[in-house]
Amino acid sequence: xxxxxxxxxxxxxxxxxxxxxxxxxxxxxxxxxxxxxxxxxxxxxxxxxxxxxxxxxxxxxxxxxxxxxxxxxxxxxxxxxxxxxxxxxxxxxxxxxxxxxxxxxxxxxxxxxxxxxxxxxxxxxxxxxxxxxxxxxxxxxxxxxxxxxxxxxxxxxxxxxxxxxxxxxxxxxxxxxxxxxxxxxxxxxxxxxxxxxxxxxxxxxxxxxxxxxxxxxxxxxxxxx
Numbered sequence: 001x002x003x004x005x006x007x008x009x010x011x012x013x014x015x016x017x018x019x020x021x022x023x024x025x026x027x028x029x030x031x032x033x034x035x036x037x038x039x040x041x042x043x044x045x046x047x048x049x050x051x052x053x054x055x056x057x058x059x060x061x062x063x064x065x066x067x068x069x070x071x072x073x074x075x076x077x078x079x080x081x082x083x084x085x086x087x088x089x090x091x092x093x094x095x096x097x098x099x100x101x102x103x104x105x106x107x108x109x110x111x112x113x114x115x116x117x118x119x120x121x122x123x124x125x126x127x128x129x130x131x132x133x134x135x136x137x138x139x140x141x142x143x144x145x146x147x148x149x150x151x152x153x154x155x156x157x158x159x160x161x162x163x164x165x166x167x168x169x170x171x172x173x174x175x176x177x178x179x180x181x182x183x184x185x186x187x188x189x190x191x192x193x194x195x196x197x198x199x200x201x202x203x204x205x206x207x208x209x210x211x212x213x214x215x216x217x218x219x220x221x222x223x224x225x
Contacts, residue, residue, distance in 0.1 A: 025096075030216055032060045033196045035144040037117065038189060041067045041105060041160055043181070044153040049073070050089025051182035052149065057093035059186070059193045065146070067108050068101045075101060109163045117144040121164040122188055123156045130166035137168060139192040140199040143206050147192055152181050194218075 038056050043049055049066060056064050066073060073080060077099055080086055086094045102108040112119055120137075139145060148164065150156030161167065170179065170187055179187070201218050204210030 027220070028060065031197060031218075031220065032062055033193045033200070034062060035117075036061050036193065036196055037063045037065055037112070037146040038185065039065045039067065039108060039112075039119070039146050039148045040151075040181075041108075041148055041156060042069055042151050042154075044151040046072055046085065047089045048152065048181045050086050050091075050094065052185045053086070053090040053097050053099060054093045055182065055186045055189055057090070057097045059189045060197065061189055061193055062098070064097055064099045065108055065112075066099065066101045067103075067105050069104060071103075073099075073101045105157055105159050105163075109160075112146050115144065117146045118142040119146045119148055119160075119164045120166050120168050121148040121150070121156045121160050122169065122184060123150065123161060123167045124169050126161055126167050129161060129164075132166060132168055133171050134168055134188060134191050135171075137191075139195045145192070145196075147188060149181060149185050149188075 038052060038061050040049060040052055043066070049064075053064055055061075074083070080099050081095050083094075090097075102111065109119065142165075147168075148156060148160055150160070168188065170184060172178075197218050201216040202208075202212060204212060
């Protein structure tokens with residue numbers, strides 16, 4: 001094969017790759033959970049950000065916010081997308097998921113509340129705060145919802161608990177009573193996204209208004225091999 005033919009073949013393959021990615025983006029659009037944001041508060045290990053972004057993208061969550069007081073991440077999303085460490089740990093999901101950083105917990109809450117988001121935090125039961133187990137929650141009750149996750153080192157902050165609507169925890173049944181951030185975020189976001197996707201499939205508006213004549217699908221059929 002000549003050099004010209006090599007270049008043509010490479011260009012064709014690149015176009016085909018973009019076309020395939022665009023088709024996939026169009027296919028998953030209807031499954032994305034609108035107005036659902038995952039928030040990571042001061043992660044102690046930057047690799048955990050990539051893991052959560054991967055979970056967010058795979059489960060159809062709309063956005064990721066990161067409270068990053070140490071300024072470990074750039075402010076610009078495009079710069080994040082080009083950062084190799086994030087791309088590797090997220091398996092390139094950072095290229096397809098919107099990520100925004102905040103300087104502090106209060107800055108993030110201020111932004112969310114300005115845009116009418118309700119926040120819930122993942123934390124063991126806290127005295128004086130409404131607390132539920134994950135399976136007990138109705139996560140379709142909130143038009144706009146942000147789900148907060150604390151760092152593996154110290155968990156969610158007292159300030160985040162104070163400003164949140166309630167605490168949500170995963171029931172534990174073993175000698176070990178904790179999960180790593182990647183696992184816990186995957187479990188929680190799966191349940192929250194599943195509920196909200198089922199709601200979106202039946203209704204176009206809040207308060208069970210705008211019933212769809214033809215419900216949207218809630219799962220994607222596996223690709224044939």
